Amino acid sequence: MLQVPARIGGRPVGAAEWIEVRSPYDGTPVGRVPALTAAHVAEACTAAAAVLARRDFPQHARAEVLERAAGLLTERTEEFAVTVAREAGKPIADARGETARCADTLRFAAVEARKLAGEMIPMDASRAAAGRLGLAVRHPAGVVAAITPFNFPLNLVAHKIGPAIAAGCPVVLKPAELTPISAIRLVDLLVEAGLPEDWISVVTGTGPATGEPLVEHPVPAVVSFTGSVAVGRRIQRAAAGKRVLLELGSNAPVIIEAAADLERAVAAVRRGGFSYAGQSCVSTQRVLAHRSVYGAVLDGLRGAAGTLRLGDPLDGRTEVGPLISAAATARVAGWLDAARRAGAEVTGGEVHGTLITPAVVADPPRHLDVYRGEVFGPVITVTPYADLDEAIALANASDFRLQAGIFTPDLGAALRAANDLDFGGVLINEVPTFRADQQPYGGSGAAGNTREGPAYAINEMTELRFVSVSA
Template structure:
């Protein structure tokens, strides 16, 4: 089996034990990565601290590395896509799109590296400041500890690494233990593009052995985490004194108003609810349909979901592949069984080997997990409402609010929704699953506390330093 070493301070690192990475589709081996220990994490943090003392990687050099990395990744999209498809079970077409997006994320980060600046402060706007020149400049906040999830094993890593490099922050990366190989190869690509080898360390292993020690270590000044709400909240508790950036989950709603193009809306939900088997933090989950269109939306959705092609992630025709693990599929199947037992009408949601077939749940009780929690599986619920105010209240009735969508031809309804939906993003005539890599992306409540997108992440990874010069 292919052995893929971790890296600490610019050198490859192995360990006494190894973690086998296997395809969630057929269990075939993808590779092995070392199961590192807290001692390895301490070594990585010490190496990053030494890098922070240097001043030999200026803005233009950081931008050039990111530009070269974007170009190289664009040339190697297919190679990275196959790795993503094999280790994450993501359909190859979607894996290619992820690799292309990661290249764009580096491009946006390169632009921001060149633009990184401060601001002039009008000192003589106050009597006490007269005669002084004042300005504020951005400095790296320190070492960044980046902890990334399995579902976008390349682009969500790029969303940590690109801004950190642009900001001038050394990095210790802990990738998801289920999908670490894409991340390691991306780091190798950055080094090939000119990133100093000791600028980034990759610590592979389990959460308790590498993730927790990394968060608790005194060296990282910033912890950037994408993942589940419970883990995010735990990180927030144990990362005392650090800047903690959380991008967590949601049970994303979409509202369908009277007069909306129902076929367009349902086609978008087909994609937004079932891409990567629903394992997306903004996967469309709660469809809120006006009573006048509820039956038609439900019928169209059942009809179109039945046409999803299931199968091998490496098959060009596959639209929905396996969930990341049998345990994940079992959990969602149990939630669907509970919905059926409570009287909800469930179409689909059956186990077919490693695949859980796509499910549509009609008007479930509001306390059920398939409605209340983040399913993170191929499940969409459909619920009727009476008027737009009720739909907005239903959408807002969630602890984790990342993005929401609204389909409507009515400008007044669209503007009201944009004003009253308490989410990090509101998408008009689109599903909440859309994300552009340059947008400010993040949520409120349990969905997170920050905004990603290179320009916004760089602000979080830098500090303003005020300078006053007296004549």
């Protein structure tokens, strides 16, 4: 089996034990990565602190590296997409899309590296400061500990290390143990593009063995994490005194108004609720349909779900692949069984080996996990509402407020939704699954406390220093 070493301080690193990375579709081996320990994490943090102290990687050089890496990644789209498809079980068409987005993310980060600046302070605005020149300049906040999830093993890594490079912050990266190879390959590509070899260390292993020691180590000044709410809260407690950036979960709602284009809405939900088997923080989960069109929406979504093609992620015709693990499959199947026992009508949701057929749950009781939790599987619920007031109240009645959507031809309703939906993003005539890599992306409540997108993440990874010059 292919052995893929980790990286610490610019050198490849192995370990006494190795973690086998296998396809979640059929269990075929993808490669092995070292099962590192807290001692390796400490070594990586020490190396990152030494890099930070050098201050020898100026803005123009950082931008050039990011631009070259984007170009190299574009040339090797298929190579990277196949790696993503194999280790994450993501359909190859979606994996190609993720690779293209990753290149864009690096390009956006390059732009931010070139224009990273502060601002002039109007010193003459006060009598006491008159006659001075005032500047607020941005400096790297310090070493960034980046902890990334399995579901976008390439682009979500880029959303952390791209802005960190642009900001001038060395990184210790801990990728998801189920999908680490894409991350290692991306760092290798950045080094090939001219990144100093010791700028990013990659520590592979489990959360307890490497993630927790990384969060608790005194060197990282910033901890950036994407993953579950439960783990995010533990990180926040363990990283007291650090800047902690959390992008967490969601059970994203979409409102379908009575006068909406139902064909367009159903097609969008088909894509947003079931792509990558629903394994996205903003996968469309709660469909709220006006009572007058509820039956038509429910029938349309049942029919649409039945047209999805399940199968091998490497088959270009596949639209829905496996969940990431047998445990994830069992959990989703259990939630659907609970919905059936509670009397909800469930269409689909059948387990076939590593695959679950897309499921549509009609008007489930509100206490069920499939409605109030984050399913992270190919499941949508459909709930009727009487008026827009009720729809907005239903949408907002969630701990996870990352993104929401509404389909309506009524500008007034759209503006009201944009104002009253308490989410980090509100998408008009689009499902909440949509994300542009340059947008400010993040949520409120249990969904997180930060905004990603290179222009916004770089602000989180830098700090302002005030400089006053007197003649």
